[in-house]
Structures are given as C-alpha cells and as structure tokens.
Amino acid sequence: MTLMTFMGEQRSEIIKALTQHIHLVVFSVLLGILISIPAGIFLSRHKAFAAPVLAAVGVIQTIPGLVMLGLALILLGTGTQTALAVLAVYSILPILRNTYTGITEVDSGILEAGRGIGMTRRQMLFNVQLPLATTSIVSGIRISTVYIVSWATLAGLIGAGGLGDLIWTGLATYNTNYILAGALPSAVLAFLFSGVIGLFERLLTPRGLKGGRA
Amino acid sequence: MITFKNVSKSYGSKKILKDLTFSIRAGEFVVLIGPSGCGKTTTLKTINRLIEPDSGEISIDGMNIRSRNPVELRRSIGYVIQQIGLFPNMTVEQNIAVVPKLLKTSKEQWKQIVQEMLELVGMPYEENAHKYPSELSGGQQQRIGVLRALAASPPIVLMDEPFGALDPITRDSLQDEVKKLQKRLKKTIGFVTHDMEEALRLADTIVFMNEGEIVQMASPEEMLRNPASDLIRDFMGRHTNPHSEQPELFAEDLMRTRVLKVPYSLHTLECVDRMNRREVNSVIVLNEDDTFMGTVTLDTVRERGKAGREIGELVGNDVPAIDRRMPAQEAFDLLLSSTANYLVVLNTDQTVAGIVTKTSMAKAMGEALWGAVLS
Amino acid sequence: MSVLLPLIGEHLLIVLIATAVAVILGLVLGVTAYWLRPAASIIIWFAEALQTIPSLALLALLMIIFGLGNTTIIVGLVLYALLPIVRNTHTGLSTVSPAIRDAARGMGMSRLQRLLKVELPLAFPLVFSGIKISVVNSLSIAVMGVLIGAGGLGYPIYRGIQTQNFAGIMRGAIPVMLMAILFDIVMSNIEKRLVKRAK
The missing domain is CATH 3.40.50.300 (P-loop containing nucleotide triphosphate hydrolases)
Structure with a gap:
C-alpha cells in the first residue's frame, strides 16, 4: 500500500493525532510561558537566586525525556494532564534563561541613565528592559516550542495521544506507513512552529535594535 | 543653590x-x-x-x-x-x-x-x-x-x-x-x-x-x-605660566603620531591603495621587527614599482630620521634645511614614534607659546 | 551494578562514536561554510533543520533506512550533534580578527596553511564548546535508542516504564544524568582553560 493511499484511509486518525499533538504543544508552552516569564523577571530583580535556580532547572533539562515521562507516569498516572505537566516543565528552561539574560543584559549605561533621570524600577522594567528583552524572550519561546513538539511525540507512551502514537504503532508493528504518517507531520509541525514564532521574533524586535542606518 | x-x-x-x-x-x-x-x-x-x-x-x-x-x-x-x-x-x-x-x-x-x-x-x-x-x-x-x-x-x-x-x-x-x-x-x-x-x-x-x-x-x-x-x-x-621660562621642547613634542606605516613585505599595489585611502603621498616602511627601514613616496612607486613585488625593494633614505629626544630647535633647523618635507622620529629602540611636519611643528610651538586656545 | 556496567559502557561507546563522526563532519561543513560564503546559510539552515525534526520522528525515519540496532541511533545522534559543531566552527572561524588573517596572508601562507596553523587553532575554544553541547545532548538522546532496538541505558529505563518500576527507571536514569553532568563540568573546565590560553 502506498503512503498516499494509507494516509487517505487513515485520514481521520492522523488528523486526530495531529490535533492532539498541537493541543499538547500549545497548552504546555503557554503554561511554561506563564511560569517562566514572571520567574525570569523575579530572578532579574533578585539576582542572588538566579544562579542556583538556573542551575537546578538546567539539571532538570538533562533528564532524558523518556525518564521524565516514565517517572511522571508512575507518580501522576497516565493521561493528557500528566503529559502536559511534563512538557510544561521541559519548556521552562529556555524561556526562563532568555527572559533573565534579556533583562539583565541591558547595558548598564542605559540603566544608570534611566535611574538618573528619575525612572522607578517598575518604569525601567516595563518601558526599557522588557521591550529590549522581547527578542530574546520570543527566541526562548521558539526554542522551547521546537523541543516540546519533539518531546510530545513521546506522550503517546503515557496514553496522551498525539503523532507519537502513530510512530509508536509503526515501530511496534514495523509498519513503515504508520511511521511516516506520524514522523512527517510532526517534522512539518516543528518547522511550522519554528517559522511562525521566528516571524514573530522579527516583528516584535524594537525597530531601533534592528541595526543598520535608515 | x-x-x-x-x-x-x-x-x-x-x-x-x-x-x-x-x-x-x-x-x-x-x-x-x-x-x-x-x-x-x-x-x-x-x-x-x-x-x-x-x-x-x-x-x-x-x-x-x-x-x-x-x-x-x-x-x-x-x-x-x-x-x-x-x-x-x-x-x-x-x-x-x-x-x-x-x-x-x-x-x-x-x-x-x-x-x-x-x-x-x-x-x-x-x-x-x-x-x-x-x-x-x-x-x-x-x-x-x-x-x-x-x-x-x-x-x-x-x-x-x-x-x-x-x-x-x-x-x-x-x-x-x-x-x-x-x-x-x-x-x-x-x-x-x-x-x-x-x-x-x-x-x-x-x-x-x-x-x-x-x-x-x-x-x-x-x-x-x-x-x-x-x-x-x-x-x-x-x-600654566605661559610667560615664565621657556619650556624645554624636544622632537617628540612636535610630532604627530598618527602616521601610515607598512611592513616591508607589503605588496606595492596594496601599499598604493593604503596611501590613496589615507590621502598621503609617502609612507614609512618597517623592518620585520618593526624598526624603521626607510620611506617610499607615491612617485617612486609609480616610477619603479612592479605589481606583486614587495615595497621593501623601493625604500629610500632621503627623509632624515631623528631621535625623539633631539632638542626641538635642532629638529626645526633640520626640517627647514632638508629637501624632505618631514622628519621621522624614532624611539630609542629604533621603532617609529611619529613624524614632524611643518604643520605639526607650528601647532606645537603655538601651544607652547600661548597655551591651548581657550576661546 | 554488574548488570549496569556493560550498559553504561555501551551507552558511552555509542555517544563517543557518534561524537567522533559528528566532529569530523561538523568541522568539514563548518570550514566549507567559512570558505564558501554563499554556502554558509544553506549549511547552517540544513543543520538547524535536522535539529528541528522531533527526535522520535527522526529515529523512526532512520530506522526505515538503517533497520533496528546501534547504527540507527548513532546516525541519529550524529545528525543531532551537527548543529552546535557546525555553527560554532563557522562562527569561530569568521570571528578571527582581520588583522591576524591579514598577517597570515602577508606572511605568504596558503589558504590551507592559514586554516590549519592560524584560524582553526584560534577558533578551537568555540569549536570545543560546540562539541561539549553535542556530547551532553547526545548522552540524553541516546536513551531513545531502546525504541529502535539499540543498546545502552535506554533499556533499563524502558523496562522500568513498562513495569511501572520507579527504582528500575532510576537505575538507568541516574548514570545517564551523572555522565551528562560530569561531561559538562569537565569539558566546561577545559573550555575555560582554552579560552584563557587564547587570550
């Protein structure tokens, strides 16, 4: 059976898996953003915490995805919520780190000038530091999202569905069509997410930072 | 207040x-x-x-x-x-x-x-x-x-x-x-x-x-x-005290330090290119150890230069080289009597410190006499 | 422990072979990108694209070509490891100061001599940092090898998941993480020394 006819036959199953996959990615990354951006802002204002927290989150990042899912499976049981929790945890590091460095890398001369002309810390944060950190933050979100599209293929393992399910079935039954039907859309999905967020990255970069003379 | x-x-x-x-x-x-x-x-x-x-x-x-x-x-x-x-x-x-x-x-x-x-x-x-x-x-x-x-x-x-x-x-x-x-x-x-x-x-x-x-x-x-x-x-x-005793000046006080220096191994064409870019018609050539070798003018390169050869081959020594501690007055006399329109000032280790031109000399002497212009 | 040791060895061996291949390939691609400026964006785009493909998808696709076993995971790891090495090689070479590059040219060095004697040594700290990133990532990704019939520490982890055995998972996971952290620390130290020496 050719891939095309296979995909035609299994259309509804593939679309279902794809929808599940997108859900997993979008919600876990949103959750990750909700946690990491405020946390990054907090760390930038309490720098004593920054090194230990970033190191700890870094260690979590070295836990292989399979291990993380396995542990979550035992601790939290099967299902979509478990997968979301694990994926959200994975999405934290790049966004957190980029938020923190984006804010703290703002040139000290700019900070001194801001303070010297009477901006409060909050005004500095919202009018200067966060706008200047936007590119870095969005880039962190892009990196996270690409990771999460990848890790979400493992979610099938704990019964959360997604395109991984198809690859899984393919691997178990040595069925090339199933493998391709899961692998190709997941790769395309990763490219799409990366491309679209990359576009946002460019759009959101403050014009004054784009370099080059007008 | x-x-x-x-x-x-x-x-x-x-x-x-x-x-x-x-x-x-x-x-x-x-x-x-x-x-x-x-x-x-x-x-x-x-x-x-x-x-x-x-x-x-x-x-x-x-x-x-x-x-x-x-x-x-x-x-x-x-x-x-x-x-x-x-x-x-x-x-x-x-x-x-x-x-x-x-x-x-x-x-x-x-x-x-x-x-x-x-x-x-x-x-x-x-x-x-x-x-x-x-x-x-x-x-x-x-x-x-x-x-x-x-x-x-x-x-x-x-x-x-x-x-x-x-x-x-x-x-x-x-x-x-x-x-x-x-x-x-x-x-x-x-x-x-x-x-x-x-x-x-x-x-x-x-x-x-x-x-x-x-x-x-x-x-x-x-x-x-x-x-x-x-x-x-x-x-x-x-x-301070511009009217008290004459300040003691040396060649080093008269020179300017931003000058075009090239290694002797530089190709003639590139050398000409650099001279054109800096809008100068003469260049100081250095030995391998950065010591002073001699000078080359744009005219010499035009007359005798061949593409692809090293600039070191064209070096002449018609520009006088002096020590940076030479008293200013001697340097002044030398510059006026020389056919070259500048002097090369050397450090004690024979590296190039700068050059004295008529302009740089006039500027230094003006400053010594009247102090920097305060307007 | 006696059961684990061979698995640790196999895991390391898989990662080291993959890294060695990736370093050679990465250097070649990085230098090509540096020498052929028009090719640079294509090469780096290609390496980025490889890394964007979800790992399970890439491994499954490779399995169709290479079959079950260690070869597939090694190929997969190589493809994943390329990006940091290629990118850092290219960046390292491109940021050698023009003055040094000119000096080397002025001394009459050929392009290859300049690369081997001047540019690559100067770029090496950054290249090394790329290799470090690759090794640490590979140690973690190699766990997935078990899904395509390869050996290494993925096996006890997968068994643990199937039998819902917490301790079982940890037996495989802890050596993986320890190795990742250890390599990161040791290679970061070497990297720091390299950078210091380059100054």
Whole structure:
C-alpha cells in the first residue's frame, strides 16, 4: 500500500493525532510561558537566586525525556494532564534563561541613565528592559516550542495521544506507513512552529535594535 | 543653590569623600576635576541621590535632599553620562520626551518641547525626531542625551564625563553648544571631567579634588595663576605660566603620531591603495621587527614599482630620521634645511614614534607659546 | 551494578562514536561554510533543520533506512550533534580578527596553511564548546535508542516504564544524568582553560 493511499484511509486518525499533538504543544508552552516569564523577571530583580535556580532547572533539562515521562507516569498516572505537566516543565528552561539574560543584559549605561533621570524600577522594567528583552524572550519561546513538539511525540507512551502514537504503532508493528504518517507531520509541525514564532521574533524586535542606518 | 555640609562617604574601610563642604551658586557652571578615584563622580552622584552619603547634609535651595523622594528629585535634575544611555527601543522624540511624560505632561506639550529642544541644537525635527539612536552618530547621540536631560527644564543638570568617549572635533563642538545652552537657559551645571582643557574651557568654577577632598576651588583664571599644589600644576601641564621660562621642547613634542606605516613585505599595489585611502603621498616602511627601514613616496612607486613585488625593494633614505629626544630647535633647523618635507622620529629602540611636519611643528610651538586656545 | 556496567559502557561507546563522526563532519561543513560564503546559510539552515525534526520522528525515519540496532541511533545522534559543531566552527572561524588573517596572508601562507596553523587553532575554544553541547545532548538522546532496538541505558529505563518500576527507571536514569553532568563540568573546565590560553 502506498503512503498516499494509507494516509487517505487513515485520514481521520492522523488528523486526530495531529490535533492532539498541537493541543499538547500549545497548552504546555503557554503554561511554561506563564511560569517562566514572571520567574525570569523575579530572578532579574533578585539576582542572588538566579544562579542556583538556573542551575537546578538546567539539571532538570538533562533528564532524558523518556525518564521524565516514565517517572511522571508512575507518580501522576497516565493521561493528557500528566503529559502536559511534563512538557510544561521541559519548556521552562529556555524561556526562563532568555527572559533573565534579556533583562539583565541591558547595558548598564542605559540603566544608570534611566535611574538618573528619575525612572522607578517598575518604569525601567516595563518601558526599557522588557521591550529590549522581547527578542530574546520570543527566541526562548521558539526554542522551547521546537523541543516540546519533539518531546510530545513521546506522550503517546503515557496514553496522551498525539503523532507519537502513530510512530509508536509503526515501530511496534514495523509498519513503515504508520511511521511516516506520524514522523512527517510532526517534522512539518516543528518547522511550522519554528517559522511562525521566528516571524514573530522579527516583528516584535524594537525597530531601533534592528541595526543598520535608515 | 546646592550646598554640601560635612559630606562623607566610605566603601568598606576606604574613604571616598572626606567631610566635603562647599556650595554651588544658582546658574554656576562648576567642573569637578581630579585624578581617577578622587571622588569627583561620587560627589556628583550624591546630588541626585544615586549615591547616598554616610553622613553630612546636601541641600538644594535650602531644602535637605534627604527629605525628598529620590525618584521625584531626579526628575527635577537633568543627568547626562559618558555612556550616553539613550533607550535604544525608543525614537529620538520618545527619548527626549521620557521625563516630561513621567511628569504627566500632555501630548501637545511634550511634542512642543521636543520641537524646541531639537531646534536648540540645530537638528531639524522632521529629519531627526523619528530616528532611532542606532541611526545617529556618537556626537548626535550625546546631543540627544543632553536634550533628554534638559527636556523637563530642570534648574540643575549633572554631567558625568559626558564627552569622554567622543572624538576631539565632536567634543569641541559639543562643549561649545553646552556652554551656550547653559548661558542661554541659565542652568546650574555640575560637570565631571578628567580633562583640564575641558574644565578651563567650560567652568565658572573649577573644583579640584584629590583623595576625597577638595584641594582647590577657584575660577579657571585663578587656578591657572595660582595652582594650590604641585598635583594641580601637573594637571594644568602646559596651560600654566605661559610667560615664565621657556619650556624645554624636544622632537617628540612636535610630532604627530598618527602616521601610515607598512611592513616591508607589503605588496606595492596594496601599499598604493593604503596611501590613496589615507590621502598621503609617502609612507614609512618597517623592518620585520618593526624598526624603521626607510620611506617610499607615491612617485617612486609609480616610477619603479612592479605589481606583486614587495615595497621593501623601493625604500629610500632621503627623509632624515631623528631621535625623539633631539632638542626641538635642532629638529626645526633640520626640517627647514632638508629637501624632505618631514622628519621621522624614532624611539630609542629604533621603532617609529611619529613624524614632524611643518604643520605639526607650528601647532606645537603655538601651544607652547600661548597655551591651548581657550576661546 | 554488574548488570549496569556493560550498559553504561555501551551507552558511552555509542555517544563517543557518534561524537567522533559528528566532529569530523561538523568541522568539514563548518570550514566549507567559512570558505564558501554563499554556502554558509544553506549549511547552517540544513543543520538547524535536522535539529528541528522531533527526535522520535527522526529515529523512526532512520530506522526505515538503517533497520533496528546501534547504527540507527548513532546516525541519529550524529545528525543531532551537527548543529552546535557546525555553527560554532563557522562562527569561530569568521570571528578571527582581520588583522591576524591579514598577517597570515602577508606572511605568504596558503589558504590551507592559514586554516590549519592560524584560524582553526584560534577558533578551537568555540569549536570545543560546540562539541561539549553535542556530547551532553547526545548522552540524553541516546536513551531513545531502546525504541529502535539499540543498546545502552535506554533499556533499563524502558523496562522500568513498562513495569511501572520507579527504582528500575532510576537505575538507568541516574548514570545517564551523572555522565551528562560530569561531561559538562569537565569539558566546561577545559573550555575555560582554552579560552584563557587564547587570550
């Protein structure tokens, strides 16, 4: 059976898996953003915490995805919520780190000038530091999202569905069509997410930072 | 009026400011100067409470600044720093309008302010208001930095080595502009520099500091005439006592140091290219160990040069080379009698220190005679 | 432990072989990108694209070609490891100061001599940092090898998941993480020394 006819036959199953996959990615990354951006802002204002927290989150990042899912499976049981929790945890590091460095890398001369002309810390944060950190933050979100599209293929393992399910079935039954039907859309999905967020990255970069003379 | 009363500040065991007492009159241009680490910048930053003294009292128009909210205090005092610190995510207009906006000025009002400000420094609104800092030259950026400090019409402006990072020509014109603005707008200015020429040029009063103390506080003329210590005399360097004994000058005092030097192995064509780019018609050629080999003129290359050959092959020695400690008068005579129109000045290790041309010599002698032009 | 040791060895061996291949391939691609400027964006785009493909998808696709076993995971790891090495090689070479490059040219060095004697040594600290990133990532990704019939520490982990055995998972996971952290620390230290020496 050719891939095309296979995909035609299994259309509804593939679309279902794809929808599940997108859900997993979008919600876990949103959750990750909700946690990491405020946390990054907090760390930038309490720098004593920054090194230990970033190191700890870094260690979590070295836990292989399979291990993380396995542990979550035992601790939290099967299902979509478990997968979301694990994926959200994975999405934290790049966004957190980029938020923190984006804010703290703002040139000290700019900070001194801001303070010297009477901006409060909050005004500095919202009018200067966060706008200047936007590119870095969005880039962190892009990196996270690409990771999460990848890790979400493992979610099938704990019964959360997604395109991984198809690859899984393919691997178990040595069925090339199933493998391709899961692998190709997941790769395309990763490219799409990366491309679209990359576009946002460019759009959101403050014009004054784009370099080059007008 | 700004008054310092017994102001002290230490970091750990190091005393940065020692019991400072002095005052700055309204409308006065006061320049704080001294060797690095003397406390001049710290003194400046205590005025807008970026640094809090350990003891003593600073008041503005009789009111202790401790009793004021630091953020509001700073909005009433302009602040310009060496790193400029324009907000790169904001346009020129937004940068200038930052403080007026913080002070909740209406949109028409701050637009008006931006227009007036840009006019002050001769940067047309239409052309500049919507540019970003990255699209401006360093000098233009610092102009905007100054305008940002002036925008909310603060009676006091603090400037921390504002022109330190600019090239000499830009620095000159910005000094002029700032002096003019100060006179016109009647601002009280506190200005930190380590450049005596800048201090002499701008100040109504110079405050010379060393190790956290004021060594002398005087007008530029008074300081030139009666420097209170040897350190100040050193700082003044050639500006002091232009009428006393003849200064002793050497070849090194006459030379300029920015000259085109090339290794002997450079290809002739590339050499010509560099000469063209620097608009010079003669070049100094160096041996492998950077010592002086000789000179080559553009004409020689044109006559005898072959593409692909090394420039070292064309070197001549018709330009005299002299030691940097040769007395100025000898160098002067040599230059006038030589057919070459410059002299090469060598360090003791035979590397090239610079060249003496008629122009560089005239400039050095003028400075020695009359001091740097103070205008 | 006696059961684990061979698995640790196999895991390391897989990662080291993959890294060695990736370093050679990465250097070649990085240098090509540096020498052929028009090719640079294509090469780096290609390496980025490889890393964007979800790992399970890439491994499954490779399995179709290479079958079950260690070869597939090694190929997969190589493809994943390329990006940091290629990118850092290219950046390292491109940021050698023009003055040094000119000096080397002025001394009459050929392009290859310049590369081997001047540019690559100067770029090496950055290249090494790319290799470090690759090794640490590979140690973690190699766990997935078990899904395509390869050996290594993925096996006890997968068994643990299937039998819902917490301790079982940890037996495989802890050595993986310890190795990742250890390599990161040791290689970061070497990297710091390299950078210091380059100054």
